[in-house]
Amino acid sequence: MTNITLALGDITEQRVDAIVNAANSSLLGGGGVDGAIHRRGGPDILDECRDLRASRYGKGLPAGRAVATTAGRLPARWVIHTVGPVFSTTEDRSATLASCYSESLRIADELGARTVALPAVSTGVYRWPLDSAARIALTAVRDMGTSVTEARFVLFDQRAYDAFETALNELPPA
Incomplete structure (x- = not known):
């Protein structure tokens, strides 16, 4: 779990x-x-991303998918890149957002990542409302069968943290 x-x-x-x-x-x-x-990870990440673009993802990584590279100078072994959907008021893209998390955890499992x-x-420039994004993210992670032992949501500001904390506390049992 x-x-x-x-x-x-x-x-x-x-x-x-x-x-x-x-x-x-x-x-x-x-x-x-x-x-x-x-910026923090350095050029090794970009080099691997360029290789991915030159091989498997010539048209770019589709929204809801994930792929891994080195973490360069970051204090991690890997970076798992995922592309979120742009929020829309006319089209429900919730499944694509949930897929970002489940696909990231699937890649983590393939790598042997536990944390x-x-x-x-x-929730940034793609304008997804924080409360909705938090519910979708937490539900997707909770419901994903994975070997990951800790999924740590790292929130940039207090507003995001509060939204995720509220959603986590309101999350119904699996």
Whole structure:
């Protein structure tokens, strides 16, 4: 059973087996969590992402999918990149957001990662409302059959932490 924990802070400082990156489909870095991971992790991450673009993901990584690279200079072994959906008021993309988490944990299992740090995918520039994103993320992680022993949601600010804490406390039993 996976222990779900919450932390307020910088995901790039987490000492875990794998850090999940809220990447954009290009895999070539960007803003927010993605930019922070690439800056702190160094050029090795970008080099592997370029190799992935040149081979399997020529058109980019689709939303809801995940792929792993080295963690470079981060205090983790791997970075698992996942692309969240852009929030829409006219189309329900909840399943795609949930897939970001289940696919990330599936990749973590393939790698043998037991501790994973996760961000609040799609809640930045992709504008997913925090309360909804927290419920979807926590439910997806709780319901995923995985060998990961700790799924640590690392929230950048108090507002995000509070939303995830509320959602975790309101999560119905599996």
